[in-house]
Amino acid sequence: MNYCKAIFSHTACVLSFCAQTLLIIIICCTLTINVFSQKTSQLEGCAIDAIMKKDYSNAAVYYGQLLLRDSTNINYLHGYAVSCFYNFNLQFAENSFKSVLNIDEKKIYPDDLFYYAQTLKMLGKYKQALKEFEKYYRRNRKVTTEKTILCKIEMDGCIIALKDTPLKLKVEILDSNINSTSAENSAFFFQNNLFFTTKKDSLNYAVYKSKYDGEKFGTKQLIKNLSFENASTSNLFMDGDRAYFTKYEVVDGKKESAIYAAQIMNDSVLRIEKISGQINLPNYSNTQATIGVIDNQKFLFFSSERLGSKGGMDIYQSKINDDNSFEIPINLGSKINTYGDEITPFYCNECKVLYFSSNFHLGFGGFDIFRSTYSNGMFLEPENMGSPINSSLNDVYFSFIHEKKIGFLSSNRKGSLNNETEFCCNDIYKISMPDLWQTDSSIVSVKNDTSFIDSTQVAVDMLKRFLPLQLYFDNDEPDKKTMATTTDKKFTATVLEYQKKRDEYVSNFSKAIGKINAEDAKLALNYFFEDSVSASISMLTKSFDLIKLVLQNGKKIKLTVKGYCSPLASTNYNKNLAKRRIKSVLNDLLNYDSGILKFYVQSNALVIDEVEIGELQNSNFISDNLNDVQNSVYSLKAALERKISIIKIEVE
Numbered sequence: 001m002n003y004c005k006a007i008f009s010h011t012a013c014v015l016s017f018c019a020q021t022l023l024i025i026i027i028c029c030t031l032t033i034n035v036f037s038q039k040t041s042q043l044e045g046c047a048i049d050a051i052m053k054k055d056y057s058n059a060a061v062y063y064g065q066l067l068l069r070d071s072t073n074i075n076y077l078h079g080y081a082v083s084c085f086y087n088f089n090l091q092f093a094e095n096s097f098k099s100v101l102n103i104d105e106k107k108i109y110p111d112d113l114f115y116y117a118q119t120l121k122m123l124g125k126y127k128q129a130l131k132e133f134e135k136y137y138r139r140n141r142k143v144t145t146e147k148t149i150l151c152k153i154e155m156d157g158c159i160i161a162l163k164d165t166p167l168k169l170k171v172e173i174l175d176s177n178i179n180s181t182s183a184e185n186s187a188f189f190f191q192n193n194l195f196f197t198t199k200k201d202s203l204n205y206a207v208y209k210s211k212y213d214g215e216k217f218g219t220k221q222l223i224k225n226l227s228f229e230n231a232s233t234s235n236l237f238m239d240g241d242r243a244y245f246t247k248y249e250v251v252d253g254k255k256e257s258a259i260y261a262a263q264i265m266n267d268s269v270l271r272i273e274k275i276s277g278q279i280n281l282p283n284y285s286n287t288q289a290t291i292g293v294i295d296n297q298k299f300l301f302f303s304s305e306r307l308g309s310k311g312g313m314d315i316y317q318s319k320i321n322d323d324n325s326f327e328i329p330i331n332l333g334s335k336i337n338t339y340g341d342e343i344t345p346f347y348c349n350e351c352k353v354l355y356f357s358s359n360f361h362l363g364f365g366g367f368d369i370f371r372s373t374y375s376n377g378m379f380l381e382p383e384n385m386g387s388p389i390n391s392s393l394n395d396v397y398f399s400f401i402h403e404k405k406i407g408f409l410s411s412n413r414k415g416s417l418n419n420e421t422e423f424c425c426n427d428i429y430k431i432s433m434p435d436l437w438q439t440d441s442s443i444v445s446v447k448n449d450t451s452f453i454d455s456t457q458v459a460v461d462m463l464k465r466f467l468p469l470q471l472y473f474d475n476d477e478p479d480k481k482t483m484a485t486t487t488d489k490k491f492t493a494t495v496l497e498y499q500k501k502r503d504e505y506v507s508n509f510s511k512a513i514g515k516i517n518a519e520d521a522k523l524a525l526n527y528f529f530e531d532s533v534s535a536s537i538s539m540l541t542k543s544f545d546l547i548k549l550v551l552q553n554g555k556k557i558k559l560t561v562k563g564y565c566s567p568l569a570s571t572n573y574n575k576n577l578a579k580r581r582i583k584s585v586l587n588d589l590l591n592y593d594s595g596i597l598k599f600y601v602q603s604n605a606l607v608i609d610e611v612e613i614g615e616l617q618n619s620n621f622i623s624d625n626l627n628d629v630q631n632s633v634y635s636l637k638a639a640l641e642r643k644i645s646i647i648k649i650e651v652e
Helices: 017-030 033-037 038-053 055-071 075-088 090-101 114-124 126-140 146-163 455-466 491-499 501-514 516-553 571-595 598-602 635-639
Strands: 170-173 182-188 193-199 205-211 230-240 242-251 256-263 268-274 285-293 297-304 314-319 342-348 353-358 369-375 395-399 406-411 428-433 469-472 556-566 606-611 641-650
Touching: 017 242, 017 571, 033 516, 038 055, 038 075, 055 075, 075 090, 090 516, 114 126, 114 146, 126 146, 182 395, 182 406, 182 428, 182 556, 182 606, 193 230, 205 516, 230 285, 242 285, 314 342, 342 395, 353 395, 369 395, 455 516, 469 491, 469 516, 491 571, 501 516, 516 556, 516 571, 516 635, 556 571, 571 598, 571 606, 571 641, 598 606
Parallel strands: 205 230, 285 342, 556 606
Antiparallel strands: 170 428, 182 193, 193 205, 230 242, 242 256, 256 268, 285 297, 297 314, 342 353, 353 369, 395 406, 406 428, 469 641, 556 641
């Protein structure tokens, strides 16, 4: 992620006139003439659009220009602060959040206090951060949410950081043979070569290698056979003559990350193949593959946010058979995976330890590196690696060579090279590791205290925040041209087929509204497929995970579900279609996790209340003309009506 520099504040903030003037100069220098010439309403639209696209660098530019026009506008200040926060321009994010907090008397942005505290923590200002986290927690402790849980963990992390005694290790940034002002990641050492990822051009990353002579690394060389036009490659891991890597590309208008395997002999790539679908689930990130050997059996470890993940990205393992086929991946469970992100796994065969990074386990700030020992068929509670392995910022991609006593990590900590902002980009660091470092006594044991968490209430709160959960369908699906009220199809299966028709929808919808608005139409429908259709599978599965947790804790649940249709058919037909749509979702629910929820349905601990289809809010504005398919089938308004909605959850 990239961070931009934050903005000057309301006069009530303690920012000097000189500092404000300097900020104006910085903003003016970074903005183009075209930006200056835009109307305020246009800039606001561009800023919001950039935030939605997670283009925080440009969002900061737009909000910066808006603030030059009105430096007291709290919405602009908030937008700029958020842009800078997610773009790792932390010094200016700190000042901007402080500005919002000073003038936000109506508490329009109450969570900015939380992000302000996180900013301070990432800057290493632990005492100040602890004070602000405590303030946020006091204000919100009566309601258990993800942020209040994380806030307690962040507070404990600040305390650990303040008490930390650094390990006697040497952590040093590698020189310009490896690092540049762009980002470098995923260092892996194999046969005296360091393999790593860096930017190949303005858009794409590629895998490079550098020869190690025992003291220093040579000039980096692009691995051309793993360099693709209009695609990025990263995360190379060598397992004998077989290499695993991640390839990022745009497929059918959607970014896809998938794990590939390459057969390599004498530095030549003989064959490249995308590995099995069990690993590379479509429409999900599948990345950061490494190989570990447990009890003489090879396993593939990787990170993904697929169905069944505990939160964001989770770590999975898959058994590798003798023919290099892969068994169904298994989630490593709640000791390793959390509501946050767990990424960049590395398994040490010699010491039977899994290393990974997490932004939710108790840490020093951002992503920290953790270790979990494998014992008696399971991974034990993770331990924080302490400083100087971990810093107040992101520390990821830990790996090491046991016999050479050297390790590597990637970090955007203070001292990293950059071409934008101080903390914008990861660099690769080398760790000199004495024997003592590899013993348990030298590792800081830092575990999350979750005793204060009511897991049932957390699950209920999260479920309620999902509502209304909208699940979208293709026209006349499932089961076309029937008056049946039931179906054998699963909602998730219909979504996968619906996603394949994205281009068809975009093309037909844009034709219907003419050249002037065609690009806006394409953008709107692409957003719909990306944010509403594709995301619905993940949201539904996460809901099932939470429902299971609540039910297993002895509670009863009643879900109220309502079906909708576009007005293309008769009311009676649409009522039956809506019932089929509800039934398709129930089919997913009853088959979830090997049918674990069936018992609760049969015992009435889980009740589904189906609401009769009502009048459609937008029906008067949607075409019901069979001959006008561009509007009656392919328009965004029509697509938004073809859904079911889980509108209410009651727990007792």
